[in-house]
Amino acid sequence: MKKFKTARESRVSITQLMLPSHSNFGGKIHGGHILGLMDQIAFACASKHSRKYCVTASVNRVDFLSPVEVGELLTLKASINYTGRTSMVVGVRVESQNVTTGKKRHCNSSYFTMVAKDENGNSSPVPGLLVQDEHGIRRFARSKFRKEAAFRRDTQFDENHFNIKQYMGSLKTENIKIELK
Template identity: 55%
Template sequence: MNNFKTVADSQTVMTELMIPSYSNFGGKIHGGVILSLMDKVAYVCAAKHAETYCVTASIDTVDFRASVEVGEIISLLASVNYVGNSSLVVGIKVLAENVKTHAVKHTNSSYFSMVALDEETHKPVQVPGLILENETEIQRFITAMHRKELNRYYKQEGERIKADFRNQDFIEVLKKERCILKQSY
């Protein structure tokens, strides 16, 4: 299959020790440190698949499921879940392991949309297609397609609301929320 790759061809695992300088005022690992590491592993995974420079276009929610402690080792597991023409969706799962107890916890999940760029022109370039080899890979591809459709819908809805926010239906909804309208509409 010319110009197609398997998911396994670009799967990436990055492991790092969580050191005290990564901690926040509460003594836990700062979420920004985790996000930075997630961005790095997303880049590596996408670049391995695309065989070119890739940039982060968007991040589709980052779920913080459990805190990470100083001294734990985190592993970031990344795979290409979906490819478009020049874009890729990289799914990332973060696991933290306590080296003393060997307890492992799932701390974060996210989806990074990456775009492959030509290194000279900085214009988007086509990425290889994806060979789906099992039900999990098929499910992830379809789920990413649906997430893309929903994000497009949410963007359109946001634009519609922005253009028509004085609509009485919206005002009635706001009256049921914990907000005060300072102006009358």
């Protein structure tokens, strides 16, 4: 196994025609269908980088920016943004294209944390990321910060660490009725 690999070495992209069977009653493609495709391409990218079977550990924020129509081409691009000891953050970008006009739209981007597994199902080390430009450093640093922020957020709201007094004032302006017993 190589000790370090570039993001380019494991980059993956797919394009699929969006069919009526992928749509909801409004004629828009189901978000769940798109998420399934995103998970598949994240798996392919992470497996290509690690040369291991990979599982999805988490998905960081998916914002659907614009709807995808039946008959459009959907292109998904995946690249390794960050590597830990056994995990990788895979950036996934989704674009739709109208086949008659050629117009492309950015539909969403998301970040999948994938973990490499060995033949016994245990977490397995992955090659590090060889970064060769400022864009790669920015993507790696952003993923590292996102990971650290998620850990802080999860710890902050863990029931063993949660301080109710710290949040009661900020909840007064929200659509909530509190009746503590």
